[in-house]
Amino acid sequence: MQPLLLLLVFVLLPGAKAGKIIGGQEARPHSYPYMAFLQVEGPEGRSSCGGFLVREDFVMTAGHCWGSAINVTLGAHNIEKQERTQQQITVLRAIRHPRYNEKNALNDIMLLQLRNRIKKNRFVRPVALPNAGEKPKPGALCTVTGWGWISLNRWSDKLQEVQLRVQSDQKCTRRFPSYCSRTQICVGDPKQKKAAFQGDSGGPLVCNNVAQSIVSYGDKENGTTPEVFTRIASYLSWIKRTMKCFKRQDQTEQSWSSSCD
Template sequence: MALRMQRLVVGLLPWAFLLPPGGWAGEIIGGKEARPHSRPYMAYLEIQRRDERIRCGGFLVAENFVLTAARCQGDNITVLLGAHNVKLRERHRQRIQVCRQIPHPQYNRETLNNDIMLLQLENIAVLNRWVGTLALPCAGERVAPWTTCNVAGWGRTLPTVDCLSDTLQEVDVVVMPDATCLRHPYKPYRHYNPCSMMCVGDPAFLNDSAKGDSGGPLVCGGKAQGIVSWGICKAPSVYVKVSTFVPWIERTMRRLQPGARL
């Protein structure tokens, strides 16, 4: 029982003004520090929004594109690749400005449907042992309920301590049947859409919340099957179903590659 509880820990939650009433968006609670640079696809996003600085997670899907959540838009975004401890000047870290933010055209701030965004990097990332890409699923691919996946990020690690992690944290989570979220037709799951969202985290074992990053990947079988999106003060949490958006992702990246006709 204790081992299962440890594996099923995730909490979701960033900025209330971007979420439906009672909703929070995502981070890691109860996990452990990841082995440094074991996830070379992870991206740490420094976001300037008006007079505040916020952070999000993301992941590299091509040499010049990072995938994240649409709520992570800002006036200016800087991407750190190859990072583990974001407070240190790590030797192999790459710092790249974002030149274009491309949120999904049907992103809805109220329902949080289509909470996905591509970031085009100003410079091409150098791929090496510390920086690499994460594979996308096939279009329409489905993750079976009760599959154990993994999520990582730099957010709060304790629900009662208002302090974000400097080091990358990770935790295993379980994909739940859509019915786990659909059986709550009122707040906050009333907008749950099984076509574009995933229900993740066993409610029998978790009651956590945390302030931290959204936009990080839910990795299942070596592929980015989900993106941290939103949740409440207990599991399950809601992730973007990446396989639904693969045609849009690939089409957008092709259109914006150097030399492509816009």
């Protein structure tokens, strides 16, 4: 793999400002086999996001990570090296939620259908999704992983991890006018200098081995919390319907139909 120019993606709401992962550490190599590194070709050039494998042929990420072409690397620890554990796959379809709103980041979720199914092994395998109605309680300690920035002038080529606590909805409602407790989760203790930010967009918040939410956006202050994550349980019906529909569509070689919308 050639060295990558990382123009790291993070949704910026009015007054928001790009930041970094703070208070984290390098993850043990391949301890998060569901993690995906995304290279995105967009209107402003190449950028990158995080994502996570949810089925052998689908990766989940944030809606604002959309691009005209996306390449996925799975099984990576150091994304600057060609590791034997890596599987690189192009995206056949980027399916953003039909009600995604780029102005306020509501419904910030996207499914990436891979051109080929991955080879599942101890380095690459899906993460579990939550049950319908499930939401981690305030105080729950969860983990975010990504290849985002680790200081103001240095990004990480090795996977980083940080533990963050879920907060009450009220803490995000006071800071973010568009925060929606039904479809979003408030994450990060303001008293701790720990945060997921630029370059970690689209990565999962994992609580007890279940991916509960997706890194979406943060405050205008660098590295401050709480931050807003997309709640996966709110979209389970859309997720299941979309993956089933496109699998059926490919098997029958049909063109796009409204049933997949």
